[in-house]
Amino acid sequence: xxxxxxxxxxxxxxxxxxxxxxxxxxxxxxxxxxxxxxxxxxxxxxxxxxxxxxxxxxxxxxxxxxxxxxxxxxxxxxxxxxxxxxxxxxxxxxxxxxxxxxxxxxxxxxxxxxxxxxxxxxxxxxxxxxxxxxxxxxxxxxxxxxxxxxxxxxxxxxxxxxxxxxxxxxxxxxxxxxxxxxxxxxxxxxxxxxxxxxxxxxxxxxxxxxxxxxxxxxxxxx
Amino acid sequence: xxxxxxxxxxxxxxxxxxxxxxxxxxxxxxxxxxxxxxxxxxxxxxxxxxxxxxxxxxxxxxxxxxxxxxxxxxxxxxxxxxxxxxxxxxxxxxxxxxxxxxxxxxxxxxxxxxxxxxxxxxxxxxxxxxxxxxxxxxxxxxxxxxxxxxxxxxxxxxxxxxxxxxxxxxxxxxxxxxxxxxxxxxxxxxxxxxxxxxxxxxxxxxxxxxxxxxxxxxxxxx
Amino acid sequence: xxxxxxxxxxxxxxxxxxxxxxxxxxxxxxxxxxxxxxxxxxxxxxxxxxxxxxxxxxxxxxxxxxxxxxxxxxxxxxxxxxxxxxxxxxxxxxxxxxxxxxxxxxxxxxxxxxxxxxxxxxxxxxxxxxxxxxxxxxxxxxxxxxxxxxxxxxxxxxxxxxxxxxxxxxxxxxxxxxxxxxxxxxxxxxxxxxxxxxxxxxxxxxxxxxxxxxxxxxxxxx
Amino acid sequence: xxxxxxxxxxxxxxxxxxxxxxxxxxxxxxxxxxxxxxxxxxxxxxxxxxxxxxxxxxxxxxxxxxxxxxxxxxxxxxxxxxxxxxxxxxxxxxxxxxxxxxxxxxxxxxxxxxxxxxxxxxxxxxxxxxxxxxxxxxxxxxxxxxxxxxxxxxxxxxxxxxxxxxxxxxxxxxxxxxxxxxxxxxxxxxxxxxxxxxxxxxxxxxxxxxxxxxxxxxxxxx
DNA sequence: AATGAATGAGTCTTCATTCAT
DNA sequence: GATGAATGAAGACTCATTCAT
Numbered sequence: 001x002x003x004x005x006x007x008x009x010x011x012x013x014x015x016x017x018x019x020x021x022x023x024x025x026x027x028x029x030x031x032x033x034x035x036x037x038x039x040x041x042x043x044x045x046x047x048x049x050x051x052x053x054x055x056x057x058x059x060x061x062x063x064x065x066x067x068x069x070x071x072x073x074x075x076x077x078x079x080x081x082x083x084x085x086x087x088x089x090x091x092x093x094x095x096x097x098x099x100x101x102x103x104x105x106x107x108x109x110x111x112x113x114x115x116x117x118x119x120x121x122x123x124x125x126x127x128x129x130x131x132x133x134x135x136x137x138x139x140x141x142x143x144x145x146x147x148x149x150x151x152x153x154x155x156x157x158x159x160x161x162x163x164x165x166x167x168x169x170x171x172x173x174x175x176x177x178x179x180x181x182x183x184x185x186x187x188x189x190x191x192x193x194x195x196x197x198x199x200x201x202x203x204x205x206x207x208x209x210x211x212x213x214x215x216x217x218x219x220x221x222x
Numbered sequence: 223x224x225x226x227x228x229x230x231x232x233x234x235x236x237x238x239x240x241x242x243x244x245x246x247x248x249x250x251x252x253x254x255x256x257x258x259x260x261x262x263x264x265x266x267x268x269x270x271x272x273x274x275x276x277x278x279x280x281x282x283x284x285x286x287x288x289x290x291x292x293x294x295x296x297x298x299x300x301x302x303x304x305x306x307x308x309x310x311x312x313x314x315x316x317x318x319x320x321x322x323x324x325x326x327x328x329x330x331x332x333x334x335x336x337x338x339x340x341x342x343x344x345x346x347x348x349x350x351x352x353x354x355x356x357x358x359x360x361x362x363x364x365x366x367x368x369x370x371x372x373x374x375x376x377x378x379x380x381x382x383x384x385x386x387x388x389x390x391x392x393x394x395x396x397x398x399x400x401x402x403x404x405x406x407x408x409x410x411x412x413x414x415x416x417x418x419x420x421x422x423x424x425x426x427x428x429x430x431x432x433x434x435x436x437x438x439x440x441x442x443x444x
Numbered sequence: 445x446x447x448x449x450x451x452x453x454x455x456x457x458x459x460x461x462x463x464x465x466x467x468x469x470x471x472x473x474x475x476x477x478x479x480x481x482x483x484x485x486x487x488x489x490x491x492x493x494x495x496x497x498x499x500x501x502x503x504x505x506x507x508x509x510x511x512x513x514x515x516x517x518x519x520x521x522x523x524x525x526x527x528x529x530x531x532x533x534x535x536x537x538x539x540x541x542x543x544x545x546x547x548x549x550x551x552x553x554x555x556x557x558x559x560x561x562x563x564x565x566x567x568x569x570x571x572x573x574x575x576x577x578x579x580x581x582x583x584x585x586x587x588x589x590x591x592x593x594x595x596x597x598x599x600x601x602x603x604x605x606x607x608x609x610x611x612x613x614x615x616x617x618x619x620x621x622x623x624x625x626x627x628x629x630x631x632x633x634x635x636x637x638x639x640x641x642x643x644x645x646x647x648x649x650x651x652x653x654x655x656x657x658x659x660x661x662x663x664x665x666x
Numbered sequence: 667x668x669x670x671x672x673x674x675x676x677x678x679x680x681x682x683x684x685x686x687x688x689x690x691x692x693x694x695x696x697x698x699x700x701x702x703x704x705x706x707x708x709x710x711x712x713x714x715x716x717x718x719x720x721x722x723x724x725x726x727x728x729x730x731x732x733x734x735x736x737x738x739x740x741x742x743x744x745x746x747x748x749x750x751x752x753x754x755x756x757x758x759x760x761x762x763x764x765x766x767x768x769x770x771x772x773x774x775x776x777x778x779x780x781x782x783x784x785x786x787x788x789x790x791x792x793x794x795x796x797x798x799x800x801x802x803x804x805x806x807x808x809x810x811x812x813x814x815x816x817x818x819x820x821x822x823x824x825x826x827x828x829x830x831x832x833x834x835x836x837x838x839x840x841x842x843x844x845x846x847x848x849x850x851x852x853x854x855x856x857x858x859x860x861x862x863x864x865x866x867x868x869x870x871x872x873x874x875x876x877x878x879x880x881x882x883x884x885x886x887x888x
Numbered sequence: 889a890a891t892g893a894a895t896g897a898g899t900c901t902t903c904a905t906t907c908a909t
Numbered sequence: 910g911a912t913g914a915a916t917g918a919a920g921a922c923t924c925a926t927t928c929a930t
Binding site: 028029030031032033112114115116117118119120122125126128129133137156157159160161162163164167168170171172174177178179181182183184186187188189195198199202203204205206207 | 250251252253254255334336337338339340341342344347348350351355359378379381382383384385386389390392393394396399400401403404405406408409410411417420421424425426427428429
């Protein structure tokens with residue numbers, strides 16, 4: 001019943017504050033180019049304190065990546081599996097909503113970070129592949145397959161389709177932390193929700209049965 | 223008729239050898255994590271020699287990026303503009319061939335490198351945007367617009383389409399130097415030519431006029 | 445009343461310890477030939493610590509020079525201006541005492557150092573000229589002029605006299621850190637106080653009014 | 667009788683050209699801060715050529731110092747010993763002429779260089795002491811003693827007098843290559859001949875027998 | 889003889905990590 | 910727990926010297 005003291009609360013929040021700071025800086029500048037003192041400063045503590053919570057800079061990287069994004073992927077799986085609309089709608093509506101959330105979360109940076117640091121830290125590659133890429137792809141593959149099973153989509157190799165769907169979504173996140181962050185935002189990518197939607201609509205059109213009347217999504221006025 | 227001496231020949235080849243070595247290592251490990259001595263060693267020379275040809279490590283990075291890829295983009299523009307087939311064919315055939323060449327060239331690494339280092343070196347962002355992104359997008363936009371003008375494609379916002387087309391192509395190159403290089407090759411992405419083709423066919427299907435019979439590409443057996 | 449901890453005390457003393465070490469080594473070996481690690485070692489710290497207090501070796505040089513000597517010059521001005529004896533006495537007695545103090549202080553090395561490094565660091569030239577040379581010369585010029593005004597000295601161009609007076613004093617300091625430090629001490633210069641005195645007596649004799657009886661300094665037994 | 671070819675002439679002149687270049691640069695920047703390639707460039711040859719004539723940079727320094735100045739000192743001794751005027755005249759006239767020649771010769775830089783590098787190269791100290799300092803002082807000591815023997819000068823310790831005479835002359839040369847070279851020329855020292863003369867006149871006055879009428883130098887207008 | 893490409897030891901400087909306070 | 914002074918290994922870059930041409 002006793003309130004945790006302010007200090008107590010700070011203490012418990014520290015690890016997360018440090019991870020947030022680390023993630024932001026690693027995404028921005030890269031692991032090697034980020035000084036651990038910068039991470040501490042951004043989290044509002046001193047250099048020494050960082051080492052009370054994490055044994056090394058490398059450990060900080062791994063924790064930051066591990067902790068972020070996996071949850072978002074899992075959440076996506078839950079939503080999609082819970083959903084019971086037609087597949088076209090799910091493909092466009094649900095996927096857009098889900099990814100817009102990811103886009104605006106700190107997790108969006110993990111794609112860039114993982115790509116960048118993977119080759120220097122092989123454990124990262126394994127983790128990223130197993131915890132992010134595979135579940136993510138499986139998630140979308142399920143969605144696509146369901147649509148084929150229901151007759152909404154043509155029967156083509158689902159794995160190819162999955163990548164046509166997901167790769168722009170990922171690169172959009174990467175773009176946010178590279179070109180866009182440098183002020184070179186492509187106009188098309190400045191409104192992520194719209195871009196994602198249009199992209200998925202185009203894919204949807206490519207997937208649809210030739211004869212099937214486009215009745216599943218009514219009025220997609222932009 | 224006099225042969226250039228071996229030493230002479232090496233001297234002229236040195237800058238390119240160093241740039242090649244630098245590009246490969248920077249793409250693999252990142253700029254900050256690559257030691258300049260490693261670059262020299264990979265080019266078969268000593269540390270000091272590197273500095274005979276490039277004034278600093280940073281300069282080496284910029285030169286390596288500048289020199290690669292721009293030519294490939296320009297080449298793509300030439301091919302596409304010279305081509306006079308129907309747009310569907312160009313979208314699938316010509317784009318696939320062009321990108322497969324890029325995928326297998328050292329330039330493929332530049333996408334990853336640019337993404338990674340851009341925020342640390344703003345000049346890189348400007349260069350990459352102006353010399354790679356804009357020409358590349360313009361190239362594809364021309365192709366798409368042409369197809370709309372000829373009645374082959376539906377009239378939708380071309381910029382969105384461009385990104386749906388190109389983003390997987392770019393991420394495929396990035397993938398080559400990240401997950402794939404770590405041994406986590408997604409099966410679908412192991413045969414780039416096939417993946418690109420299937421991706422473009424899916425987009426093509428999404429672009430095509432509803433009533434138009436799919437006769438433009440005869441026999442697309444996989 | 446609480447004692448500053450040993451660590452605390454060291455921290456405050458560090459900059460001066462480093463400056464002392466730097467001055468000694470730069471005077472001995474020259475700026476370029478002194479390794480920054482040597483400076484640190486002489487101050488009893490490690491390489492890295494040096495850079496906690498000074499941003500660069502060059503900065504260390506400038507600080508070392510700036511900090512030393514100016515105070516001695518100012519002190520000289522104070523003494524002389526406060527003094528109210530006859531000019532002959534001041535010329536010989538006060539000047540000797542003042543310069544003997546300089547000779548035995550670490551500041552004596554600054555003459556050599558400034559001469560040596562000035563051309564590589566133009567700011568040093570400006571500083572040395574304005575803070576050392578000009579005040580020093582002005583000081584002695586005042587003394588000489590006073591003697592002329594009082595009728596003790598002949599009226600001749602004071603600026604020439606100033607240099608005849610001061611140049612041996614300066615070169616004596618330089619000598620301490622060059623030939624003498626190499627073991628080639630000229631016998632005459634081994635007793636700086638005596639040499640200075642004899643030099644100033646000779647100058648005094650050259651300055652004195654022909655008819656003036658040499659009563660101002662009684663008994664100059666050496 | 668055959669003219670040496672141009673190439674021949676160059677070849678024979680090379681060592682001296684290199685020594686001149688080396689001396690100028692070492693005096694200006696110091697030994698450690700001068701790159702041997704700079705020396706070669708100033709002499710109009712390539713780096714490699716330097717090493718055809720001198721085995722090392724250090725050797726170049728020693729040769730440059732050894733070769734310069736000793737001759738000037740010897741020449742001074744010859745002139746003075748050959749001269750048969752009264753000592754006052756010699757002190758002022760001959761010494762001024764001699765030193766003005768030194769001041770304007772490249773040898774003037776050797777004083778600064780020797781002072782600067784002596785402690786890093788002990789052989790230099792020995793050489794400089796034996797070949798420059800001692801002969802130079804002996805020369806002036808002879809002059810002074812002669813004047814005492816002839817009754818023109820007071821009998822005081824000649825060694826002190828020697829240094830009062832010579833130290834400003836030396837420092838004047840040092841000044842030429844330090845403050846003056848940096849654009850901070852003291853007005854008094856801008857006309858070396860005048861300064862030297864005035865300095866020597868002042869010393870002369872200090873040396874002269876009290877009762878002796880100043881007839882030895884007639885009309886010393888300025 | 890002359891050149892200048894190449895070398896690698898040497899130096900400045902940074903920064904992850906430790907530890908006394 | 911928190912701090913930040915101290916460390917020293919590591920890395921960018923320089924330059925005296927060599928040697929193939």
